Amino acid sequence: MDFGSLITAMVTPFDGDDQVDEVALKSLVDHLIDTGTTSILACGTTGESPTLTHEEKLKLFTATLEAVDGRVPVMAGTGTNSTKQSIEFTKEVASLGVDGILLVSPYYNKPTQEGLYEHFAAITGSVSLPVMIYNVPGRTSVNIEVDTVLRLAQIPNIFAIKEASGQFTQISHIAAEKPDDFLLYSGDDKFTIPMLSLGAAGVVSVASHVVGAEIRQMMECFWQGDHAEAALWSARLLPIFEGLFASASPAPVKAALELIGQQVGPVRQPLMPISDALLQHLRALLNRLGKCE
Numbered sequence: 001m002d003f004g005s006l007i008t009a010m011v012t013p014f015d016g017d018d019q020v021d022e023v024a025l026k027s028l029v030d031h032l033i034d035t036g037t038t039s040i041l042a043c044g045t046t047g048e049s050p051t052l053t054h055e056e057k058l059k060l061f062t063a064t065l066e067a068v069d070g071r072v073p074v075m076a077g078t079g080t081n082s083t084k085q086s087i088e089f090t091k092e093v094a095s096l097g098v099d100g101i102l103l104v105s106p107y108y109n110k111p112t113q114e115g116l117y118e119h120f121a122a123i124t125g126s127v128s129l130p131v132m133i134y135n136v137p138g139r140t141s142v143n144i145e146v147d148t149v150l151r152l153a154q155i156p157n158i159f160a161i162k163e164a165s166g167q168f169t170q171i172s173h174i175a176a177e178k179p180d181d182f183l184l185y186s187g188d189d190k191f192t193i194p195m196l197s198l199g200a201a202g203v204v205s206v207a208s209h210v211v212g213a214e215i216r217q218m219m220e221c222f223w224q225g226d227h228a229e230a231a232l233w234s235a236r237l238l239p240i241f242e243g244l245f246a247s248a249s250p251a252p253v254k255a256a257l258e259l260i261g262q263q264v265g266p267v268r269q270p271l272m273p274i275s276d277a278l279l280q281h282l283r284a285l286l287n288r289l290g291k292c293e
Contacts, residue, residue, distance in 0.1 A: 001099050001130050003073050003160075004038020005202030005219055006212065007185065009046040011250045011257065012060060014265035020056055022063045024263050029067040031262055035212035038202075040068060041102055043077040045139065046206050046250045051268040054089070061096050075132065079103035083119045087126045094127045101131045102162070107140040113148045120152055130157055132204075136164040136187060146173045153182040162187040162204045168194070175199050189215070190241040193234040196222050206249060207241050210256045210291060240285045247274045256282050260291050 013024035032040060042064045043049045043057050061076050068074050076098040078090040090101055106119055124131045133152060137143040143165055152158050163171050164187025175184055175198040186195040186203040208215050218233035244252045251267045251274050259282060266273060286292045
């Protein structure tokens with residue numbers, strides 16, 4: 001399965017009753033595919049997975065598969081900080097027909113490196129789907145170290161890592177020592193070009209909700225050897241990359257989607273709407289890119 005270079009970590013649209021909005025979801029999926037998304041990740045952190053119930057997650061995966069209708073692969077975020085629960089949930093989600101699984105490192109309970117390896121190995125061994133592991137120590141309080149990543153890369157259906165540690169010495173070692181068929185993805189939009197220079201396959205993106213075509217253009221310039229133009233694109237897009245994380249995600253990107261005419265509803269508590277000042281800042285950034293309606 002080829003997940004491509006631009007995997008969008010999709011927001012979860014909610015309606016006025018705080019329920020998953022399947023109509024808005026269909027519109028959002030169409031928008032993402034039309035603007036260059038090569039795979040859709042449902043129920044990641046950007047999808048507000050911590051606030052979704054078990055039943056809502058299953059509903060979200062089913063609705064996403066129906067909305068995508070085979071046009072791009074669908075990846076499902078199923079990782080939790082319980083190995084047993086993650087195994088049971090991943091097997092249940094696999095039966096829905098998703099194309100791949102994202103497993104975030106266990107959060108809060110701070111396992112050892114051996115614990116991380118056994119956690120990922122056990123979940124991955126319970127299904128036959130391709131699995132991407134996700135390293136984001138800023139949220140989980142645990143880093144998947146290089147040696148552990150390289151061990152996990154030997155497991156046949158672990159095909160990639162989404163790296164959002166921001167630790168470029170670590171990322172460079174992974175890039176240098178990983179097997180050729182194990183893919184490295186940037187987990188942070190602003191580091192896409194630096195990570196492509198290390199051989200990354202692409203980005204698992206939040207900003208692609210609003211600048212997907214531009215991110216694709218940026219990466220194409222890099223791969224075509226026009227590194228100066230790729231760098232210009234990266235600089236041009238940096239303000240929106242940073243603006244979308246100027247408050248707790250995904251509140252800014254949901255607000256930005258509303259500004260470009262994609263109705264996705266509010267965030268769920270404990271997250272809160274962004275400030276008026278940040279809203280106006282995002283509006284100005286999007287206006288500069290010709291994005292606001």
